[in-house]
Amino acid sequence: MKKSLLFVIDSLDVAGAEKSLVTLLNLLDYTKYDVDLQLFSHGNMLERLVPKEVEILKPLNYTIFTKLNLRSALIHTITTSNFNMFSSRVRYSFKIRKEKSGNKQKARIYWESASNVIENNPKEYDIAISYAQGVPTFYVAEKVKAKRKMAWVNVSYRLDDKEKQFQKFFYDQYDKIIAVSDSAKEVFLETFPMYKDKLKIQYDINNPQFISNMAEIGKGYQDNFDGVRILTVGRLAHQKGYDVALETCKQLKNRGVNFKWYVLGKGPLRAGILKSIKELELTEHFILLGVEANPYPFIKNADIYVQTSRFEGFGIAIVEARMLNIPVVTTRFDAVFNQMIHEKNGLVVERNAKAVSDGILRLMKDRDLKERIIDYLHTEKKGNTEEIESFYQLIGEDAPAGV
Incomplete structure (x- = not known):
């Protein structure tokens, strides 16, 4: 029986974590896995490179609502008599203007403002993976049912005390935390030494043949x-x-x-x-x-x-x-x-x-x-597609024959 996997990431825009995820998805053995992908922003460039076997889930209701202009959002709110999403949107806008915020602070403010109107994922997965820090990590922790949960850390993740206390609640709910390099692991442990025993390393997978082929077109x-x-x-x-x-x-x-x-x-x-x-x-x-x-x-x-x-x-x-x-x-x-x-x-x-x-x-x-x-x-050695074996081991599977 196939294992069910959920990956969650902000978007598939052209950036490092996004390209890493797309590469990983293109190497998975879909005779063994059913894979869903949840995004918080849709229509970005790398979506076209997602394998057809992956089910890109429909946008969350709040994601759709935040794309509406203010007039349309007001009409929708009045028509449905549901003021929660509108108030969440206003609250987020007010807090962002009030607080001097970088990406880490914005993720907290977003979740504090909107988590109550973001629906739960209705399925239960064998493994749910947040493939980026911030909102994907919060979402998988609170809104997803899974037998095991894993959180990827793909930046040098230094946090002040306020962010540390906020995020610790969510990381407590993960079975494994995955750093993409030795230094990313070390920096993460500076902030969260209590997670040493469940922190593992999984290097980003890079496929040289894919990159070489892409360099010849376009x-x-x-x-x-x-x-x-x-x-x-x-x-x-x-x-x-x-x-x-x-x-x-x-x-x-x-x-x-x-x-x-x-x-x-x-x-x-x-x-x-x-x-x-x-x-x-x-x-x-x-x-x-x-x-x-x-x-x-x-x-x-x-x-x-x-x-x-x-x-x-x-x-x-x-x-x-x-x-x-x-x-x-x-x-x-x-x-x-x-x-x-x-x-x-x-x-x-x-x-x-x-x-x-x-x-x-x-x-x-x-x-x-x-x-x-x-x-x-x-x-010098090109790429590391053999790292797919480490990924299979992380999720509790041996690498399929021929990998």
Whole structure:
């Protein structure tokens, strides 16, 4: 008899955890598992890559309600005589404006405001997995019936005391907590040492054949630029260190380098980044491309991949650049040495504009260094699809024959 699995994640937008989940779903043995997927935001780009065997559950009622404009929401509320959703929405908006909140605080505020109007999942699963922190973790803990529950931790998860106390209630209800790297595990235990015995490591699964195939299809750069192409892939958010990237870009321009720096991603800092681009006179040099469902042709045709992150759970975009043999310059963050070997597969530098620009210029000017790094990238191990065996072990199954 097949085991029933539920995965829950905020969305399938183009980001690290989302790509990791899609890769995992494409490797599962569907002769052994029935799989449901619950999203809190629908219609994003990676949904088209979900295997047909996976049942993407219909949107939650509150998710549908929050997409209505205010007038439509009022009409719906009056027509149904159900004021709970409207009051939850108003309460969330008021609290967000009142509190200075990052993503972790927003998740708490959302759940405090809306949990009472979010319906329970009607099924009972063998295993329910929240594949991201925050709302998916709260939802699986409170709204899902399952024989076992597992919570993924795919960022460096430092919390203040208020967030720690709030989230501990939910993590108490999980049988296992899964970190995606050794450093993610260590950082999580700094906040929650009491979970040491149920914290395991499951590395994000990366499929090099999938990435290689995707790099050969779809569009890439369209501007016929013949200088050095620098690429960054990542959400336009504080975590990714775009302030450092912009200052680095300014320094490279001032030093007369013939380059363009492209960014694939979207996020809350887009307007601020566009303003900085204009103020720093980088319109021709720092180019926001938005989101592409298939970023791999861009990665394949970049000369240098640059990551200026403050923190990462692992760093999926760096993995993908390495798979396509693109030299990397990355700042030093908690998990960076889980995959980077300084001056072997790229350069690891301090998180400041001078260090990043110096690293980029080294790769531009030192042809021998760049060629040695590219040669090393061609020979280093690609991907880790064998990690599917570890996943099967986590959920209590041996790997199917042939994996």
